Amino acid sequence: MTPVIIGFMPTKDPRKQMIRSTALLIRERGVEGTSFADVIEHSGAPRGSIYHHFPEGKPELIEEATRFGSEYIARMLSKDISTREPRSVVRRFAQSWRGLLKDGGFAAGCPLVAVAVDGSHMKAAREAAGDGFERWVDLLTDSFAERGVDRRRARSVATLVISSVEGAIVLARAEQSIAPLDRVTKELDLVVESMLDQSA
C-alpha cells in the first residue's frame, strides 16, 4: 500500500482543525496567499475563534501548521523505517508525494517548503520548518547508519533524498508533470543502493 498524505484526517477539536486546514491551504497557496478568512471557511470554525485559539495571530497559526505537517511526515517515515529496507523507505517517501501531486492535480506541495519560500519573515514558523527538515534527515541518517553506513555519508545521502524530492515536487508543480519526481526517484534508488553496497 502506498502511504497517502493528501488528506489529513478531520478532527472535532476546533484548534486542531484550524491547524490542519492551514497546513492544507499553505501547501497550495503559500503563506501570504492564505488568509484567516480562508482558514475559517475551510475549517468551519466560528469567525471570532481564531484569536481565541491563536492569541499571537497568523504567525502562531502558521508555526503550528508547520509543526503539524513536519510531525505528520516524521511519523510516516518512522513507521516505514521500523519495518522496511532503506531503499523501500526512500521509494515510499517519494511515492507518497507522487500521490499528493497526481490526486491533487499538481495544486499542492509541501507546507514546509511554503513556509521557507514565502513565510520566512515569520521566524518561529521558519525555524519550525528547519527543525522539520532536519528531523526527516536525522531519521533517514539513523536508518542508513544502522545498516553500517558511515554516519557522515549517511547524513549526506539523507540530505540528498529530502532535498531532491522536495525540489522535484516544485518542478512537478511548475511543469504539471510527474516526470521530474519519477526521474529523481529512480536516481535516488541507485544512490541508496550504491551507498549500501559500499558499506556491505
Place this chain on the structure above:
Amino acid sequence: MTPVIIGFMPTKDPRKQMIRSTALLIRERGVEGTSFADVIEHSGAPRGSIYHHFPEGKPELIEEATRFGSEYIARMLSKDISTREPRSVVRRFAQSWRGLLKDGGFAAGCPLVAVAVDGSHMKAAREAAGDGFERWVDLLTDSFAERGVDRRRARSVATLVISSVEGAIVLARAEQSIAPLDRVTKELDLVVESMLDQSA
C-alpha cells in the same frame, strides 16, 4: 572565479528595471508577498508607469520576471557547459546558489521556485517557471549526452541535479545554514562522476 547570481545588473530601461526588481523581490518574499508598491519602490520607477509597461498587471510582471530569472541562469549554465567538464559545471551551478545564500543571509532563493510555490494561480508565470526548469534540465542533459551518456540516463541525472539543488536551497533557507547545499553538492559530484565512468 565563482559565478555570481546575487545582483542582476541595473539597467536604465524602466520596464527592464521593473522586471529585475520583481525577480529580486519574489525570490525573497514570494509572489503574494511582493506588491506593485514594492516593485515601484525597489525599481525607482514612476508610480503610474507600471500599468503602462504591464497592461495586464501583476501576472504579466511576474511572468516576465520568471522568464528573466530563467534566462539568466540558462545563460550562465550554457557558458559553463561550453568551456568546462560536467562535474565542474554542476559544482559551479551549486556554488552560484551558495554565494547567493551566504551573501544574502539566507534571505533569497530562486524566483522560479517562488512562482511554483505561491504563484501557481498565475498560469502563464507558472508555465514560464516550468519552461525554465525544463530548459536547465535540457542544457545539462545535452552536455552529459555529448560525453557519451545514454540520453535517458543523462536526463535523469540532470533532473536530479536541478531538483536537489533547488530543494537544498529551500532547506538552507529554513535552517539558515549552508550545510544542506554543501552535502548535496558533494553527493551530486559522486553521481556525475559515476555516470561518466559508466559511459567511458
